[in-house]
Amino acid sequence: MAVDLVVGTQWGDEGKGKVVDYFSKDAEYVVRFQGGNNAGHTIKVENEVYKLHLIPSGVIQGKTGVIGNGVVIDPEILIEEINELKKRGKKPKIIISDRANIIMPYHKILDGAEEKSLGTKKIGTTKRGIGPCYCDKVARKGIRAIDITDKETLSKRLDEIIPIKQKIFEIYGINEKLDKKNILDTYSKYGQMLKDFIKPTHIYLNKAIEQNKNILLEGAQGAMLDVDFGTYPYTTSSHVIAGGSSIGTGIGPKNIGDIIGIVKAYTTRVGEGPMPTELFDETGKYLQKKGHEFGTTTSRPRRCGWLDLVVVRHSCMISGITKLAITKLDVLNGLKRVKICTHYDSNGKKIDFFPANIEDVKKCKPIYKGFEGWGEMSKEPTAITDLPKEAQEYLQFMEEELKTPIAIVSIGPGRKETIEI
Secondary structure (H helix, E strand, O other): OEEEEEOOOOOOOOOOOHHHHHHHHHOOOEOOOOOOOOOOEEEEEEEEEEEOOOOOOOHHOOEEEEEEEOOOEEEHHHHHHHHHHOOOOOOEEEEOOOEEEEEEEEHHHHHHHHHHHHHHHOOOOOOOOHHHHHHHHHOOOOOEEEHHHOOHHHHHHHHHHHHHHHHHHHHHHHOOOOOOOHHHHHHHHHHHHHHHHHOOOOHHHHHHHHHHOOOOEEEEHHHOOOOOOOOOOOOOOOOOHHHHHHOOOOOOOHHHEEEEEOOOOOOOEEOOOOOOOOOOOOOHHHEEEEEOOOOOOOOOOOOEEEHHHHHHHHHHHOOOOOEEEEEEEHHHOOOOEEEEEEEEEEEEEOOOOOOOHHHHHHHHHEEEEEEEOOOOOOOOOHHHHHOOOOHHHHHHHHHHHHOOOOEEOOOOOOOOOOOOO
């Protein structure tokens, strides 16, 4: 039996879809433990491209996808994803935690209003209601998956919640009246459509562990968007790091084996907030264009920069990363020189840690080590030695600095464009 975990080590968009798909081959269950449809995972199989937002990536390989209690679910989006996969000849096997919180219409309205109220200090949310839904969960004003399967229960919950939301609308100057009947009818219908999928997933997963079945836990976003350890307040609203996987699934930490940290060979970020290695020159544009750096969920262009080992070192520490999966190394092909940030200059002082104060982060200047660039790579490599020696040196330096072994290197979106070490 093995319960392995895949998490992003940067600001998300590290290529988790492909890596999860790759490691899913040995798993029976693939479990999403946090986030919502603000995350997007892209999987390429031969000539087929799948873009998922809520359903765990492993379903493409025919595995059972589990949406854990730590996820917030937009049922409309989830139903659309299920139907889209069916249209494409996939019959996704899915179970949804009865304890997962549901994104309601008022969450989306408030998400947009809160962003607008922040003006130039906006967070850069996807405005899909994720943050407000997590707020309600913590405030014990949430509606859970089990609630939408029973119309009477849902009606009582809405009677408690809608008057409060209406008052908050007034504070934000939102001239919109929430229609309880419409919400009740719509979400009760969603509940009936999803009823057969909604289960006590924590019980299913722990029984699977007792039966020595393999489980792969799949995070969304990246560690630098973690609500505690990321670039707060420019973060998501959930625990992205490895510790969040136990909370978001009900699987005890003692059962988790390898923790695989995904590292994009350079750095990207969507939304607001500081990014010390961001490039504003032609190299930044080159990375964006060659890496197709546009959000799966929002289509927003991603900010691009050199690999930041201060960030990845921070992520490896707080998640206890045991193996690395390097992605998009091929995007660096053709550059004469490549760089890696090893430390920051913080007001004249050399530091190797990520500061908590966001204003301090904004002032940090990256300290780089330069490397010779390389040309093109074989698209179906069989070993690390198939890579140009300059690329091998780049990877070796990364491995030594992070004191963590590299397990796989991805040099393209396809399954075969992967080196297992």
